[in-house]
Amino acid sequence: MDLTLSDEQRLLRESADRFVSETYTAGHRRKIASEPLGFSADIWKEFADLGWLALPIAEAHGGLGGGAIEIGILMEAFGRGLVSEPYLSTVVIGASLISECGTEAQKQALLPKIADGSLYLAFAHSERQARFDLADVTTTAKKTPDGWRLDGHKTAVLDGNAAGQIIVSARVDDGSGKPGKLCLFLAPQGARGLALRDFPRLGGGRACNLELRDVLLPADALLGDGSDALPAIEAVVDRAMAALGAEAVGIMQTLLDQTLEYTKIRKQFGRPLSANQVIRHRLADMAMQCDEARSMALRAALMADAEPVARSRAASGAKAKIGKCARFVAEQSVQLHGAMGVTEELDIGAYFKRLLAFDTLFGGSAYHYRRHATLGGRAVQA
Amino acid sequence: MDLAFNAEERAFEKEVRDFIAENLTPEMKRATALTPSVFSDPDIGMAWQRALHKKGWGAPGWPVDHGGPDWTPAQRWIFETECARAGVPNVNVMGVKMVGPVIIGFGSPEQKNFYLPRIVSGEDYWCQGYSEPGSGSDLSSLKTRAVRDGDDYIINGTKIWTTHAHHANRMFALVRTNETERQQDGISFLLIDMKSPGITTRPILTIGGDHEVNQVFFDDVRVPVTNRVGEEGKGWTYGKYLLEFERGAGIASAKLRDALKTISDLAESDATGRAIDDPDIAVRMSEVEVDIDTLEMTELRVLSALQTGQNPGAVSSLLKLRVSEIRQAVTRLGVDVIGNDGLYVEPVRPLYRLNEAPAIPEELLPVVPEYLNGRAYTIFGGSSEIQREIVAKMVLGL
Numbered sequence: 001m002d003l004t005l006s007d008e009q010r011l012l013r014e015s016a017d018r019f020v021s022e023t024y025t026a027g028h029r030r031k032i033a034s035e036p037l038g039f040s041a042d043i044w045k046e047f048a049d050l051g052w053l054a055l056p057i058a059e060a061h062g063g064l065g066g067g068a069i070e071i072g073i074l075m076e077a078f079g080r081g082l083v084s085e086p087y088l089s090t091v092v093i094g095a096s097l098i099s100e101c102g103t104e105a106q107k108q109a110l111l112p113k114i115a116d117g118s119l120y121l122a123f124a125h126s127e128r129q130a131r132f133d134l135a136d137v138t139t140t141a142k143k144t145p146d147g148w149r150l151d152g153h154k155t156a157v158l159d160g161n162a163a164g165q166i167i168v169s170a171r172v173d174d175g176s177g178k179p180g181k182l183c184l185f186l187a188p189q190g191a192r193g194l195a196l197r198d199f200p201r202l203g204g205g206r207a208c209n210l211e212l213r214d215v216l217l218p219a220d221a222l223l224g225d226g227s228d229a230l231p232a233i234e235a236v237v238d239r240a241m242a243a244l245g246a247e248a249v250g251i252m253q254t255l256l257d258q259t260l261e262y263t264k265i266r267k268q269f270g271r272p273l274s275a276n277q278v279i280r281h282r283l284a285d286m287a288m289q290c291d292e293a294r295s296m297a298l299r300a301a302l303m304a305d306a307e308p309v310a311r312s313r314a315a316s317g318a319k320a321k322i323g324k325c326a327r328f329v330a331e332q333s334v335q336l337h338g339a340m341g342v343t344e345e346l347d348i349g350a351y352f353k354r355l356l357a358f359d360t361l362f363g364g365s366a367y368h369y370r371r372h373a374t375l376g377g378r379a380v381q382a
Numbered sequence: 383m384d385l386a387f388n389a390e391e392r393a394f395e396k397e398v399r400d401f402i403a404e405n406l407t408p409e410m411k412r413a414t415a416l417t418p419s420v421f422s423d424p425d426i427g428m429a430w431q432r433a434l435h436k437k438g439w440g441a442p443g444w445p446v447d448h449g450g451p452d453w454t455p456a457q458r459w460i461f462e463t464e465c466a467r468a469g470v471p472n473v474n475v476m477g478v479k480m481v482g483p484v485i486i487g488f489g490s491p492e493q494k495n496f497y498l499p500r501i502v503s504g505e506d507y508w509c510q511g512y513s514e515p516g517s518g519s520d521l522s523s524l525k526t527r528a529v530r531d532g533d534d535y536i537i538n539g540t541k542i543w544t545t546h547a548h549h550a551n552r553m554f555a556l557v558r559t560n561e562t563e564r565q566q567d568g569i570s571f572l573l574i575d576m577k578s579p580g581i582t583t584r585p586i587l588t589i590g591g592d593h594e595v596n597q598v599f600f601d602d603v604r605v606p607v608t609n610r611v612g613e614e615g616k617g618w619t620y621g622k623y624l625l626e627f628e629r630g631a632g633i634a635s636a637k638l639r640d641a642l643k644t645i646s647d648l649a650e651s652d653a654t655g656r657a658i659d660d661p662d663i664a665v666r667m668s669e670v671e672v673d674i675d676t677l678e679m680t681e682l683r684v685l686s687a688l689q690t691g692q693n694p695g696a697v698s699s700l701l702k703l704r705v706s707e708i709r710q711a712v713t714r715l716g717v718d719v720i721g722n723d724g725l726y727v728e729p730v731r732p733l734y735r736l737n738e739a740p741a742i743p744e745e746l747l748p749v750v751p752e753y754l755n756g757r758a759y760t761i762f763g764g765s766s767e768i769q770r771e772i773v774a775k776m777v778l779g780l
């Protein structure tokens with residue numbers, strides 16, 4: 001039992017914190033918000049040089065073989081700066097799906113490109129009718145003489161506009177009329193029949209909705225050997241939620257720090273706001289919830305490779321709890337900044353919006369408390 | 383980073399399990415499950431303390447030369463967790479966990495030699511004389527006077543909310559020995575024999591129907607000056623040291639998980655008509671379980687820091703707040719789970735020694751009293767409002 005950081009992990013945290021605080025100023029964020037990609041390709045190159053893009057990729061495929069703890073360290077730093085580079089889409093989700101499902105040839109072709117920064121990925125999975133049910137997919141893949149034909153729609157595809165390859169989930173239509181196996185397909189950007197509706201994303205970065213109409217893909221577009229991809233998708237999304245939880249911790253801590261500072265400086269009725277007990281107790285609650293979020297993000301990371309039920313309960317528990325804490329800390333940060341908190345003139349609003357996006361992604365608190373309650377058959381594990 | 387315990391620690395875990403299997407009788411287990419107050423009555427609690435003492439485990443957390451078992455933080459964790467899981471009696475903490483560390487830290491050699499062995503063996507049973515009718519959260523305003531008369535102090539005043547004063551043969555108390563400008567400076571820490579002439583005890587029934595706390599009156603009670611711990615006027619420092627223990631930088635998640643498990647088992651039983659099938663109950667069960675997971679992780683973070691010799695920081699207030707709130711959430715859920723059977727009132731105590739079978743399944747009896755008595759969790763040991771103020775001051779620097 002040891003929850004202290006190793007020397008390597010400490011160094012990673014220091015370099016990530018330094019990079020983010022030097023690079024990710026408010027001015028920088030404003031500048032990239034108007035760029036078509038929603039992030040900076042130059043910074044992505046620096047991520048590659050720092051080894052961060054290779055972090056979770058296996059050493060056999062040119063990676064560093066890191067795990068959920070290392071990802072969490074980076075994501076927390078990213079949260080502090082509201083980093084909008086597609087790290088989650090490309091590295092945390094994309095590289096993991098390829099590692100989990102891909103054939104050896106696919107891994108060798110794609111993973112080194114992720115590590116060197118030359119390939120962006122997106123994961124097109126959510127559909128409107130599914131809300132957050134990972135198994136609910138209506139997009140179909142039909143076998144053709146030359147490969148596959150995909151039809152359907154996808155929503156909230158993070159960083160789809162930047163992606164060189166979009167990983168699309170679809171049910172294989174074998175003509176039996178019954179829902180087929182859930183599989184993943186690699187669709188290149190610009191494929192005929194693939195229509196992107198790109199938009200700026202709440203809290204920074206971009207996302208898109210996808211329309212797939214007679215999208216023809218070669219036979220090797222199928223990721224892996226055609227076995228059911230749902231268990232892998234669940235595992236990868238659980239890990240993505242752990243990573244997002246760590247990012248949320250960084251965002252919440254920044255909001256707490258800034259709000260604490262503000263309530264000490266801002267004077268009303270001849271004394272600082274922080275002299276009032278109602279404010280002090282609110283801040284105490286915010287601090288407590290930041291710390292609780294930190295515990296749960298760490299727990300989800302530590303359980304990322306546990307057996308599926310334990311892993312999913314930890315991930316859903318973390319997502320639900322951190323989501324609840326994040327909303328509280330975000331809303332109270334705006335409240336304690338008074339009218340200024342509701343304007344674009346302070347950074348508070350940007351952090352607030354990123355936390356709102358966090359709570360929504362892959363399902364909010366209510367959804368994940370329900371998922372937690374139904375996982376594993378009984379409510380409380382001994 | 384690793385959540386798993388090493389081979390040595392797992393061997394210790396087995397030793398604890400074996401010890402519990404040998405020493406926890408079905409009667410003790412049943413009595414503990416049917417006790418809706420904080421601590422087991424002494425007949426149950428002290429039986430367990432004696433078993434622990436025999437094994438050399440009577441005083442976890444004490445230094446070895448005073449009879450402590452010299453456990454690592456991880457061993458403490460394992461011990462507490464296994465005890466909670468097995469449902470061992472809740473031994474009154476006033477001796478081993480509260481007055482013991484103060485005597486070790488500040489007592490004279492004579493006090494250490496006399497009192498410490500009697501605490502570990504269970505020969506002495508302690509109560510705490512802190513709160514007074516006029517001094518709750520503002521504890522240092524206390525008025526019980528100790529006036530020097532030769533080799534004695536003469537005590538006059540009253541203490542309240544005194545847990546198990548009706549069982550205890552000794553009390554440690556904060557008393558006013560001087561009127562000083564700063565009210566904290568005139569306080570001393572005394573060890574009082576409860577059989578001293580002039581002490582009377584009045585029971586106070588809590589809303590759950592239990593007699594756990596009392597009011598204690600002192601009328602010209604003589605206490606030898608040699609029963610003062612440390613210096614005169616320094617009692618506040620010693621008392622605060624002890625409050626840190628009461629606020630429990632300890633290990634509470636395992637007990638909370640066991641309490642929730644009890645409610646969860648009831649919710650899955652026919653006795654409650656399978657309350658768990660109500661999706662609202664199931665979701666709330668998950669909410670509380672996730673809160674316990676969170677607390678456990680925070681406790682493990684503290685534990686890991688202690689293991690590697692780091693200072694865990696000002697977390698004890700933070701933990702006390704959450705532990706008390708989660709405990710209340712567990713008991714509230716319990717009331718909702720048992721439904722109509724919550725209307726039944728059983729006035730007889732102890733619940734494990736009723737003469738007549740109750741009208742509802744026995745295991746449901748403590749649920750409502752636990753909820754009612756449990757309202758005190760956010761009040762004693764420094765109310766949640768005081769704890770938030772401490773967090774604002776100590777953690778946030780406000």
